[in-house]
Amino acid sequence: MSGRGIVLTVVWSRRLPDQPSSVRVYRDSLGHWYASFVVPARVEPLPETGRVIGADWGVKEIATTSSDEHDLPHAEHGRKAARRLARYQRMMARRRPAQGQKASKGYLRARKHVARAHAKVVRQRQDTARKWAKRVVRDHDAIAVEDFRPRFLARTSMARKAADAAIGATKHALVEMGRKHGRDMRLVHPAHTTMDCGWCGARAKHRLALSERTYTCTACGVSRPRDKNSAHVVLVRAGLGPAGVEGTRPGRPRDARAA
Ligand SMILES: [Zn+2]
The missing domain is CATH 3.30.420 (Nucleotidyltransferase; domain 5)
Structure with missing residues (x-):
């Protein structure tokens, strides 16, 4: 794939279900490139x-x-990852270079840790x-x-x-x-x-x-x-009452705002 002079080798995360109508290319904070394709949605019905x-x-x-x-x-691993992220963010803030000064190695390392921890939190x-x-x-x-x-x-x-x-x-x-x-x-x-x-x-x-x-x-x-x-x-x-009966068929909508 190429665009504006940049050539990328594509690693597919999964096969496209259909012909894409458009593509968006972006780069994350770790410098990885991604391409996300827009494919017309097809409904895959499930049993009633x-x-x-x-x-x-x-x-x-x-x-x-x-x-x-x-x-x-709330997942415990999520809490742990969020705590780790907060720690790296504090570390990064402490090492932030003064205006006009070059960023220290420690600062750049902390910034990389922050990006990695953040990506992990999002993924989880x-x-x-x-x-x-x-x-x-x-x-x-x-x-x-x-x-x-x-x-x-x-x-x-x-x-x-x-x-x-x-x-x-x-x-x-x-x-x-x-x-x-x-x-x-x-x-x-x-x-x-x-x-x-x-x-x-x-x-x-x-x-x-x-x-x-x-x-x-x-x-x-x-x-x-x-x-x-x-x-x-x-x-x-949502009109899915009658109140008090769990797991019933949808009733008459009362105050529903349909999605
Ligand atoms: Zn009541």
Whole structure:
């Protein structure tokens, strides 16, 4: 392949499923070149399951779902890798050359470590996200997803940033996987998912404090782990209720915002 005088030898990561319509060539922070091809999507249908699921994103777990077998905790290897990355970033900051001065060997070495650690974090995150997404999509016909948007990214802690990035990657993987396999994907507005009751639909008068891990409904009396309740709210809001019955066929859409 060549372009603007650069000639590259291509190593294929996988075979193209079809004739590509365009290609994008880019270079990562380690200096590796990549080519990504755009191929028209073809739906690969999966067998019907008769099951639906709602997913809520969080800090305690990446995804809490209305199913008992599909929750996704924050990976320990992800935390370790994020800590390593933070250490190299601090090292790099300490060795940063003063303005007009040449970068030291130590600085360049730290910068390489940062790039490598970052690439590893991204790779692990995508791998975990894809495996989980595949399982969720295989096991459900319709999938309701909280439409998470990391709004406060710039002014939050490293841990929160890492969690946001993991959630973003996981949500993306799930939506892509669902579309690829022709599943019914529904994005749900995140407002009030922690205040509403996933079983009777009543809205609490007060916002739940973040330390409060249990949602107790004053209207119907149900008491559930906070994140499980939110997952049910997402499910019901997407029109995939009836509330309280897990894994049922899609009902009449109520407040759904279809993806
Ligand atoms: Zn209730």
